[in-house]
Amino acid sequence: VRFTTTATYNNRRSEQLLAAMPIVLGTGPGAGVQARTISISPNSIYNPFGQTVSRIQRRAVETGGRSFNQNVDTFGFVGALEGNFEFADRYFSWDVGYSYGRNDQNDTTNGLFNILALRNALGPSFIDSTGVARCGTAGNVLDGCVPLNLLGGVGSITPEMLAYSTFVAHDEYQYTMKQWFANLSGEIVELPGGMLAFAAGLEHRSESGYDSPDALINSGNTTGNARTATAGSYKLDEAYLELSAPLLRDVFLARELELSLATRYSDYDTFGDTLNSKFGFKWKPIEDLLVRGSWAEGFRAPSISELYSGVADSFASISDPCSTTFGGRYNVLTAEQRARCTAQGVPAGGYDQGNSQIRISVGGNPNLLPETSTSKTLGLVWSPSFISGFDVSLDWWNITIENGIITRSGQFILDSCIEEGNPLACSLYTRSSTGAIDNLLSSGLNSAEIEAEGYDLTLNYRLPDTRFGSFSFSWDNTYYSSYEEDRNGDNLVGEYFDGSNNWRIRSNLLARWEQGDWGATYAARYYSRQEETCPFYYND
Numbered sequence: 001v002r003f004t005t006t007a008t009y010n011n012r013r014s015e016q017l018l019a020a021m022p023i024v025l026g027t028g029p030g031a032g033v034q035a036r037t038i039s040i041s042p043n044s045i046y047n048p049f050g051q052t053v054s055r056i057q058r059r060a061v062e063t064g065g066r067s068f069n070q071n072v073d074t075f076g077f078v079g080a081l082e083g084n085f086e087f088a089d090r091y092f093s094w095d096v097g098y099s100y101g102r103n104d105q106n107d108t109t110n111g112l113f114n115i116l117a118l119r120n121a122l123g124p125s126f127i128d129s130t131g132v133a134r135c136g137t138a139g140n141v142l143d144g145c146v147p148l149n150l151l152g153g154v155g156s157i158t159p160e161m162l163a164y165s166t167f168v169a170h171d172e173y174q175y176t177m178k179q180w181f182a183n184l185s186g187e188i189v190e191l192p193g194g195m196l197a198f199a200a201g202l203e204h205r206s207e208s209g210y211d212s213p214d215a216l217i218n219s220g221n222t223t224g225n226a227r228t229a230t231a232g233s234y235k236l237d238e239a240y241l242e243l244s245a246p247l248l249r250d251v252f253l254a255r256e257l258e259l260s261l262a263t264r265y266s267d268y269d270t271f272g273d274t275l276n277s278k279f280g281f282k283w284k285p286i287e288d289l290l291v292r293g294s295w296a297e298g299f300r301a302p303s304i305s306e307l308y309s310g311v312a313d314s315f316a317s318i319s320d321p322c323s324t325t326f327g328g329r330y331n332v333l334t335a336e337q338r339a340r341c342t343a344q345g346v347p348a349g350g351y352d353q354g355n356s357q358i359r360i361s362v363g364g365n366p367n368l369l370p371e372t373s374t375s376k377t378l379g380l381v382w383s384p385s386f387i388s389g390f391d392v393s394l395d396w397w398n399i400t401i402e403n404g405i406i407t408r409s410g411q412f413i414l415d416s417c418i419e420e421g422n423p424l425a426c427s428l429y430t431r432s433s434t435g436a437i438d439n440l441l442s443s444g445l446n447s448a449e450i451e452a453e454g455y456d457l458t459l460n461y462r463l464p465d466t467r468f469g470s471f472s473f474s475w476d477n478t479y480y481s482s483y484e485e486d487r488n489g490d491n492l493v494g495e496y497f498d499g500s501n502n503w504r505i506r507s508n509l510l511a512r513w514e515q516g517d518w519g520a521t522y523a524a525r526y527y528s529r530q531e532e533t534c535p536f537y538y539n540d
Helices: 115-121 159-165 215-219 304-308 335-343 410-420
Strands: 002-018 022-026 055-059 066-087 090-113 125-127 133-137 166-191 194-212 230-251 254-268 272-286 289-300 312-317 357-363 371-382 390-407 429-431 437-462 470-484 505-515 518-527
Touching: 090 115, 115 133, 115 159, 159 166, 166 215, 166 230, 194 304, 230 304, 335 410, 410 429, 410 437
Parallel strands: 357 437
Antiparallel strands: 002 066, 022 055, 066 090, 090 166, 125 133, 166 194, 194 230, 230 254, 254 272, 272 289, 289 371, 312 357, 371 390, 390 437, 429 437, 437 470, 470 505, 505 518
């Protein structure tokens, strides 16, 4: 009996810099929910117009930009007892152990503005008897508040103004995985082609995670991207059995014939139970040729991130089909498509989008269901005895996925609703009274019925050794023949579709030279062309 263990710890500290925070308040396009309630008071000392300023867009370059800092700790531990024994003249191996992993992340963001402070700083203000600018009125001073000048040029926002109106955001994330496992493997009986071997095991796993944003970010009281706090977990018990059965060996038309069977039972406390199996075979009719194939069921439960990530703001560049600006296509829509815009509250003739960046919501979806799949493969491996060191393999594969989890972009959602009348897409967003996008949810949905098919071709050749050294070559290729996401017959191969690559051909060539203690490698990669539909259509 042996005890084995592996323990790891990793710490990452990183920082990214971004342009200064754009302050978008009042009715300005792109304003957050809380920011829409703010305007510059006509009684602000920095308002020269004497009336309410309700649309405000200004990039606060005086902050020096935004800084995003991460401090991430990753822990990992695996401990197991393992051993072997003989029983009834058979040899068996076993192991029992525990696995633990945790990821702790603390983020710090500088350069964001506090909506609550902005509301005070842009409200009524006055100059007191000592010449100091104060928030509020002479009879109702807001202590500690510093009036903010958003209407001045660069430099009009002073360090004192920034100290009051900005804040430092502190966000925290955690993911934890715990797993107990026990495995047993060995040989059972002798078959004509060899020993019938098996592997079996039991597993218990739990996963949990949480997303805890800064209190101001969670409440939406920030000019940055709002995000809600969330947490979740699930547990499952699993059992599996695998068999390897060598049926024939060294007989006519069967130099080797082997079958493999496997099945796994999974019981989730959230998704219920499922049984998934696999069948495979290897057959060598002659020494130089191998035929192989498999059929397998698949099951993938949504990850903790897909389920429980907090819903957050994102400002994507989007062209609303119902708009007449920023690539809006209202003027070229059909009557049926314009009717969909009108039904959603868009004024006749379309509307001015006002900003190419539209606020949308992204994050997890706790209502997601597991994906299920079926995969099939069939292939040949030829190793001709008359060409030493050479072999070539060709495999066909087909994969179908039901309830596929796909996160659609905001652009895809709008186009699918207005141009195609997709009711699911239309249900993911609402519009304001002006017709502008008010809320749009871009999260994972069980909306895809995927079928993919293709071929893998690999050639390997190691030349005989020469006095100049040894040379070897490997050429690996994938040909993507078909990819459909909704069973409507649209083959997306060769298209860059909604953020996904679908290259028809991918090829890698590797050449290697070795002599003594020296070696050199040459690698080349080829991806075939793709076509991408331009997301912005400009009217003539």
